Amino acid sequence: MIEQNDEITLTEKNGRVFIAITNGGYTLKKFDELTRKHTRLKVSNFLALKNAFEHKTHEPIEIGSWIESMELEISADKMEALLTIYESQTYIQENLAEIYTNIQKVLQEQQIIYGLKPIDLLNVKSGKTYIVATGLPPQKGGNAKVTYLGQAEKKPVIKENGNTDFFDMNFIVEIKEGSWLGEKIPAQKGIDGINILGENVPAEPGDDIKLNYDTKSAYEVEEDGKTVLRSKTKGIIGEVNGVLSVKKHLVIDGDVGLETGNLTFDGSIQVKGTVMAGYSVIASGDVSIDGKEGVNAAELIKSTEGDVYIKGGIFGRGATKVEAYKNIFVKHANECTLEAKDTINIGFYALGSTISANQILLNERKGKIIGGKTIAVNSIIAAYSGNSLERKTELIVQGIDRKILKENAKEKAQEMIKLQEEMSKLKLQIDQLKNALTVQQIAVFEQTKQKYNQLQVEIKEIDTEIKRILRTLRQPNNYYIHITKEANAGTIIQIGYKTSVLSSPTKGKFKIENGELNV
Incomplete structure (x- = not known):
């Protein structure tokens, strides 16, 4: 017997709950209050309950179930146990010892022995779920x-x-x-x-x-x-x-000149002396000219994949050209041509030279550009430009056409895909010819390998160029010429298609503002 009075009889048998209404004045509102008293009662057959109230039946009708006093749920990973107590608040307070004993019994039945957490039964709420046990999670090892x-x-x-x-x-x-x-x-x-x-x-x-x-x-x-x-x-x-x-590295202990002849090397070259007038140094890797006197009228110093460093500067006499796939570092540049795809760093001055790179940097306190033509894609920075004699000095920042660059990158990517497909075919041929026996088969095998290796080099070059283009596209449109100390009269400032010739000394960061050059 769950509840019996002059209005209803509520009974339970084998977990099934039955209701019989003995007074026609009994309402659903009163029944709702009853369910709050008996929190273990779960109504599942609402249609039967409705019929019982409509017909005021005196015969018991099944309306739901009488659930367990408490329910324990174990997580799938067995790292947590959750307990829900369904007894009413009043019942819990009046039967603390019994509730505590039942909790221990449920835990023992489920063999829960680690990470037990006590429940404050004085403040527990009916129907609310509480954590009663927590495992110790494993700790993943440190990465290599x-x-x-x-x-x-x-x-x-x-x-x-x-x-x-x-x-x-x-x-x-x-x-x-x-x-x-x-x-x-x-x-x-x-x-x-x-x-x-x-x-x-x-x-x-x-x-x-x-x-x-x-x-x-x-x-x-x-x-x-x-x-x-x-x-x-x-x-x-x-x-x-x-x-x-580890790339190949050629060290020249002295000078590049009559004893060595012109040098061409697949790797890096370090010249501890200088490059004599009329001689050339070409390398796929970095080129370093370490002599303190620099180079004097050398013909060509070039790196096809890396940087060029000239410790002592250049006296070019209009004959010297320096090219780098990446960067050039030089103490000074006098009557020479410098070309780099990334950055040209000049320590002291550039005099009467033609210079082009993505960006051109001179010392912001003392660096001078006097005469010649200096062309950058993004920026030029120096302390001084021109001189008091108003020598013509061209400073040009071109900017980039993003649409053309994107198309260029797309074309190169398509070209690389075609080369990769051709490489796959050659690789198959190489595998088939590995056990070549005849002289003719051996010749075909070697020729195929050579072609395969050449394609590898071409793909590498295209991939490097695509990366360079994408790196350029990621740069913001911030084109400028910055002369920190004095830009003398005779200096030509050009940003994109906007040009101005300075008629008096000035300084500042020159760029396009509101469509016009801020000179």
Whole structure:
């Protein structure tokens, strides 16, 4: 018997609840108050309940169920147990010892022994769910850590007095055979956890990280619990598409001249002396001319994939040309031509020279551009331009046509796809010819390999150019010429298609504002 009075009889049998109405004045509102008193009553047959009230039946009608005093739910991962008590607030307060005993019994039945959490029965609310046990979660191990030997920082040091130090740039770092190139500390084991049943929960190890390197120039060795990367050969550190390598490195202890002849090298070149008048140095990697006197009337100094550094500057006599795929670093430029796709850094001055790059930087305190033509895509920075004699000095920032650049990148991407398809076909031919027997088959095999290798070089060049274009497109449209100290009369300032010739000395950051040049 759950409830019996002059109006209704509410009974329970085997978990099923029945109602019989003995007084026609009994209402649903009163029944609703009754359900709040008996919180274990769950009405599921509302149609039967409605009929009982409409027909005032004296016969018991099944309307729902009488649920358990409490319900325990265990999470799928066995890391948490949730308890819901359905007894009324009054019943709980009057039967604390019984409720506590029942909770312990339910926990024991489910074999929950770890991470038990007490419930404040004095403040517990009927029908609300409480956490009664929590497992100790496993801790994932630390990820592997990879460190690589860094590239030399190719950046002139600006001293406090404003001078640019080109003598300690450490432009090329030579690698010896067996040199440390990097290392990997392996992923760590995790710490196991414990679930609420007291069972061990295995932890995941940390994520592994692959060492990316060229196997032809480096190798792995286990040392003191670490995987150490060492050089197979001497050279300089290099990187292609995120893969570390040791590139070939040619060192000329003296000058490039009569004894050496012109130099062309697939790798980097370090000339500890100078390049004599009329001689050339061409390298795929970085080119470093370390002689303090610089170069005098050399014909061509060129890097097809890297940077060019000339420690002592250039006296070109109108004959010297310096080209770099990336950057040029030079102490001064006198009557020469400089071309770079990224940045040209000039320490002291540029006199009567033709200079072009993405951006051109001179010392903001003392750097001078006098005469000649200086052309940049994005920006030109110097302390002075022209001179008191009003020598014609052209400073031009062209800007970029983004639409043309995007189309150019798209065309190159399509070209690269075609080359990759051709490479796949050649790779198949190479695999088929590996076991060539006849002289003719061997010749075809070697020719196919050569063509395959040439395509690899072409694809690499196109990929590098696409990345350069995309890098340019990501730059904001902030084209300017900044003369920090004095732009003399005779200086020509040009941004895009807007041009102005200075008639009197001035200074400032010149750019397009409201469609006009702010000179």
